[in-house]
Amino acid sequence: MVKLSGPAAFIYDDSVLKYDFGDDHPFKSFRVRMTRDRLTGHFKDLHIEPARGATRAEAELFHEPGYLDLVKHFSKIGTGLLDGGDTPAFRGCYEASLNVMGATLRAVETVLDGEYAHAASFSGGLHHAGRGNASGFCIMNDCAVALAWLRKLFGKVAYVDLDAHHGDGVMYGFYSDPGVIDVDVHQDGKTLFPGTGSHLETGSGEAKGTKLNIPLPPGSADDVLVSLFSELAMPFLEKTKPEFMIVQCGADGLKGDPLACLSFTQNGYLKVIEALHEISHRVCRGRIVLVGGGGYRPEAAAECWAGEYMALSGKAQTCGTNASTSLPSVLRKAEVIKSAIRENHPQLSG
Ligand SMILES: [Zn+2]
Numbered sequence: 001m002v003k004l005s006g007p008a009a010f011i012y013d014d015s016v017l018k019y020d021f022g023d024d025h026p027f028k029s030f031r032v033r034m035t036r037d038r039l040t041g042h043f044k045d046l047h048i049e050p051a052r053g054a055t056r057a058e059a060e061l062f063h064e065p066g067y068l069d070l071v072k073h074f075s076k077i078g079t080g081l082l083d084g085g086d087t088p089a090f091r092g093c094y095e096a097s098l099n100v101m102g103a104t105l106r107a108v109e110t111v112l113d114g115e116y117a118h119a120a121s122f123s124g125g126l127h128h129a130g131r132g133n134a135s136g137f138c139i140m141n142d143c144a145v146a147l148a149w150l151r152k153l154f155g156k157v158a159y160v161d162l163d164a165h166h167g168d169g170v171m172y173g174f175y176s177d178p179g180v181i182d183v184d185v186h187q188d189g190k191t192l193f194p195g196t197g198s199h200l201e202t203g204s205g206e207a208k209g210t211k212l213n214i215p216l217p218p219g220s221a222d223d224v225l226v227s228l229f230s231e232l233a234m235p236f237l238e239k240t241k242p243e244f245m246i247v248q249c250g251a252d253g254l255k256g257d258p259l260a261c262l263s264f265t266q267n268g269y270l271k272v273i274e275a276l277h278e279i280s281h282r283v284c285r286g287r288i289v290l291v292g293g294g295g296y297r298p299e300a301a302a303e304c305w306a307g308e309y310m311a312l313s314g315k316a317q318t319c320g321t322n323a324s325t326s327l328p329s330v331l332r333k334a335e336v337i338k339s340a341i342r343e344n345h346p347q348l349s350g
């Protein structure tokens with residue numbers, strides 16, 4: 001029996017709230033404060049650790065210097081668009097992005113240093129940003145920088161993305177790197193931004209077979225999430241044996257999210273986090289870090305993240321919801337994609 005106990009660090013201070021596109025924008029950094037508030041006074045094993053800013057050199061582990069200069073320029077002006085329209089610049093957006101990145105790096109550090117068994121930094125998870133571009137509310141890609149940093153220490157690190165949207169910035173950023181194992185469960189790109197993440201995208205060159213995309217039909221509920229994750233993602237992680245795991249916990253797959261059409265409850269997400277927590281102890285000495293991501297009903301995202309942090313702390317989580325079930329037509333489509341992945345993915349076929 002693998003021992004799952006050991007405290008988890010909750011990385012937070014008010015510096016991460018500066019990543020703020022304004023009241024009219026759907027991305028709300030205060031969800032992290034709400035998560036903290038839900039845990040405070042209620043969960044006695046809450047260990048809050050302050051964030052830190054990331055350095056320019058750290059940002060350059062993934063991002064192109066010219067792009068960082070462009071962000072800095074827009075950050076001073078405080079207006080304009082950093083992508084086609086979803087990601088506006090705001091005054092201080094350069095520094096704010098480095099704050100979020102530093103919080104994620106701090107989470108990785110606490111685990112590497114052995115200060116904590118695990119860590120969570122829910123301000124992070126900005127998975128759409130590319131090496132030289134902003135996209136989908138993401139100016140700098142904290143996940144990708146953390147992976148690039150970890151790749152200097154480890155031969156094989158895993159990135160698991162649970163957001164409703166495909167984590168294109170991370171996947172394409174490491175598409176030809178066999179040392180980054182990428183597992184991405186998302187709403188089918190034919191029906192949702194950014195449109196990528198087909199099950200046939202498995203990596204290129206010597207990295208072929210190191211990326212696993214699981215595109216789910218709209219309307220997929222907990223039953224589909226849990227079954228496809230346990231039957232495809234878990235064997236893939238068992239087989240590839242990463243030495244560190246970063247999990248992007250975007251909560252916009254929750255039923256009722258205004259930006260996606262999945263039907264998960266907190267129950268489904270917690271089952272997945274519990275499975276990842278368990279496997280982390282077996283394959284990589286518990287080296288697992290959770291980051292945030294999407295989730296456009298702030299209360300629901302905060303409740304979900306609070307439960308996930310508790311699950312990571314090895315405590316029975318207080319999940320008030322029952323598992324949701326998918327319509328028969330959705331189940332049929334999910335079976336089709338499951339079979340297609342089993343037939344086509346280099347690591348899962350045969
Ligand atoms: Zn543990």
Ligand SMILES: [Zn+2]
Pocket residue numbers: 163164165250252293294295
């Ligand atoms: Zn999302």
